[in-house]
Amino acid sequence: MIIQAQNVSYIYSEGGPFEKGALKDVSMTVESGAFIGIIGHTGSGKSTLVQHFNGLLRPTGGKVIVCGADTLDKKADLKTVRAKVGLVFQYPEHQLFAETVYKDIAFAPGNMGFSADETDAAVRESAALVGLSETLFEKSPFELSGGQKRRAAIAGVLAMRPQVLVLDEPTAGLDPRGREDILSQIKRLHAETGMTVILVSHGMEDIANCVDYLYVMDHGTIAMQGTPAEVYSRYERLEQMGLTAPQVTRLMKQRYGVDVCTVEQAKDYILGVLRRA
Amino acid sequence: MLKDITLGQYFPGNSPLHRLDAMVKIVLTFVFLSAVFTAKTALAYAAVAAFTVVIIMISGVPFKFVVKGLKPLVAFIAFTAVLNLLMTSGTVIWQWGFLRLTYEGAAYAVQMLARIVLLVLGTSLLTYTTSPIALTDGIERLLKPFGKMGLPTHELAMMMSIALRFVPTLLEETDKIMKAQMARGADFQSGNLLKRAKALIPLLVPLFISAIRRAEELATAMDCRCYRGGNHRTRLSEAKVTAADYAAGCVFAGLMTLVIFANKVG
Numbered sequence: 001m002i003i004q005a006q007n008v009s010y011i012y013s014e015g016g017p018f019e020k021g022a023l024k025d026v027s028m029t030v031e032s033g034a035f036i037g038i039i040g041h042t043g044s045g046k047s048t049l050v051q052h053f054n055g056l057l058r059p060t061g062g063k064v065i066v067c068g069a070d071t072l073d074k075k076a077d078l079k080t081v082r083a084k085v086g087l088v089f090q091y092p093e094h095q096l097f098a099e100t101v102y103k104d105i106a107f108a109p110g111n112m113g114f115s116a117d118e119t120d121a122a123v124r125e126s127a128a129l130v131g132l133s134e135t136l137f138e139k140s141p142f143e144l145s146g147g148q149k150r151r152a153a154i155a156g157v158l159a160m161r162p163q164v165l166v167l168d169e170p171t172a173g174l175d176p177r178g179r180e181d182i183l184s185q186i187k188r189l190h191a192e193t194g195m196t197v198i199l200v201s202h203g204m205e206d207i208a209n210c211v212d213y214l215y216v217m218d219h220g221t222i223a224m225q226g227t228p229a230e231v232y233s234r235y236e237r238l239e240q241m242g243l244t245a246p247q248v249t250r251l252m253k254q255r256y257g258v259d260v261c262t263v264e265q266a267k268d269y270i271l272g273v274l275r276r277a
Numbered sequence: 278m279l280k281d282i283t284l285g286q287y288f289p290g291n292s293p294l295h296r297l298d299a300m301v302k303i304v305l306t307f308v309f310l311s312a313v314f315t316a317k318t319a320l321a322y323a324a325v326a327a328f329t330v331v332i333i334m335i336s337g338v339p340f341k342f343v344v345k346g347l348k349p350l351v352a353f354i355a356f357t358a359v360l361n362l363l364m365t366s367g368t369v370i371w372q373w374g375f376l377r378l379t380y381e382g383a384a385y386a387v388q389m390l391a392r393i394v395l396l397v398l399g400t401s402l403l404t405y406t407t408s409p410i411a412l413t414d415g416i417e418r419l420l421k422p423f424g425k426m427g428l429p430t431h432e433l434a435m436m437m438s439i440a441l442r443f444v445p446t447l448l449e450e451t452d453k454i455m456k457a458q459m460a461r462g463a464d465f466q467s468g469n470l471l472k473r474a475k476a477l478i479p480l481l482v483p484l485f486i487s488a489i490r491r492a493e494e495l496a497t498a499m500d501c502r503c504y505r506g507g508n509h510r511t512r513l514s515e516a517k518v519t520a521a522d523y524a525a526g527c528v529f530a531g532l533m534t535l536v537i538f539a540n541k542v543g
């Protein structure tokens with residue numbers, strides 16, 4: 001396994017007057033090459049959890065082991081951990097700063113000590129992976145459209161050539177078309193490179209048809225886990241947590257009593273039923 | 278973390294100090310400042326210190342929180358103390374090159390130390406117990422006489438309340454961008470001065486952009502609600518000076534008298 005969280009708790013401003021518990025006894029294991037989803041409504045602790053995966057936050061209780069290194073260990077090399085686990089923050093376009101798109105994407109490899117040639121290769125490769133055209137390289141990142149900015153920002157993290165890519169709500173604030181584009185790009189990236197991907201989302205439809213395994217967070221704990229079909233089939237419980245299962249799941253459960261989570265699967269099932277009839 | 282800076286924050290509560298009128302509290306803060314500067318003798322300082330402790334207790338703000346507010350100033354306080362200690366002329370106790378330790382220097386350093394700490398503690402109690410909105414409202418009322426002379430008091434107060442309102446937001450934003458850049462391998466802690474200054478570019482550029490964006494959005498939102506400055510505006514709740522405010526005024530006048538008296542005696 002590549003990331004392991006053991007009974008992790010996290011309290012913001014511990015001991016202060018505005019102390020705020022954000023995680024309670026969270027355990028999870030991420031195997032190398034997996035595609036994991038984390039869902040939960042706003043404030044359930046998703047962002048706090050994923051910031052533990054590259055050592056930006058360190059647990060106030062329990063421990064996190066990333067690629068064999070305990071992030072609480074004083075001697076742990078956090079920079080290496082951050083190079084191995086690329087974390088794309090929510091609204092990553094807010095971190096763009098360089099004069100050109102190229103320089104912005106080259107920021108992380110430069111920090112990680114890549115040579116000039118390696119950096120150049122990494123920039124081109126990661127731009128291609130997110131579907132960002134090289135003709136944009138010499139533009140200012142602030143001239144790009146919303147969707148392009150986000151791609152550039154994701155490329156900026158991919159350029160470190162991480163082993164794990166963590167994306168915190170990568171589709172937030174995009175229109176349906178942009179959302180679809182980014183998600184299919186991420187799916188392709190996982191299929192082509194075999195990179196471990198952790199996708200955080202507060203919506204369900206988004207990730208139903210990409211991830212192999214799903215964690216559901218509620219009030220700083222893991223409330224449910226399983227394959228998407230397993231999780232979505234318990235949509236009454238999800239609704240109690242302020243989440244809604246995809247409409248197709250509800251429909252198929254009520255009509256046929258089966259667990260599916262994508263329109264594709266529903267189509268296959270119905271066709272099967274019709275053929276047998 | 279940045280958010281853990283307590284100086285200047287509002288500490289919500291309902292103590293007698295919280296309930297005092299903001300304008301009165303500002304005036305009382307000035308009285309307190311004068312008392313600190315008037316104090317000359319150890320006895321007078323002790324009186325002010327005791328008074329400070331008592332009002333902190335009344336305010337209900339935990340001591341730990343108040344003392345933490347001094348933290349960002351430790352370097353400044355230490356620097357002032359050392360400077361005073363070594364640069365004052367008088368009876369020499371110890372000398373090394375141009376540095377000399379004198380009785381007068383030691384006394385002066387202690388006095389300055391006490392003065393700065395009391396100043397910070399006393400004045401920060403104003404922001405701890407007054408919400409930013411009440412504070413700017415108090416400033417606006419205090420400045421009213423100058424409005425007749427053409428000073429745009431409402432606009433000044435509005436600017437201040439907006440600035441105060443955005444301090445926590447910008448701190449939060451700074452924290453977020455810092456983390457995002459650290460995730461890309463940025464290092465804000467090591468290297469020499471030049472390297473560190475350069476490392477700030479990836480932090481400052483996005484921060485300025487977001488601040489400007491927020492300012493534009495706020496301006497639009499205010500326009501949409503027909504904001505047009507100070508004239509003809511009315512208030513939802515008019516602040517009133519009450520008996521408690523007069524009583525507080527008497528207490529602070531008492532402090533001032535005590536300090537003057539202590540200066541004479543000790």
Ligand SMILES: Nc1ncnc2c1ncn2[C@@H]1O[C@H](COP(=O)(O)OP(=O)(O)O)[C@@H](O)[C@H]1O
Pocket residue numbers: 012013020021022040041042043044045046047048049280
């Ligand atoms: N920097 C911070 N300081 C204090 N509290 C925070 C901070 N960031 C998040 N929180 C709190 O921690 C909880 C979990 O937040 P977060 O991890 O951002 O949730 P999510 O990403 O699921 O929306 C929330 O209650 C939030 O208010």
Ligand SMILES: [Mg+2]
Pocket residue numbers: 046047048090168
């Ligand atoms: Mg979040």
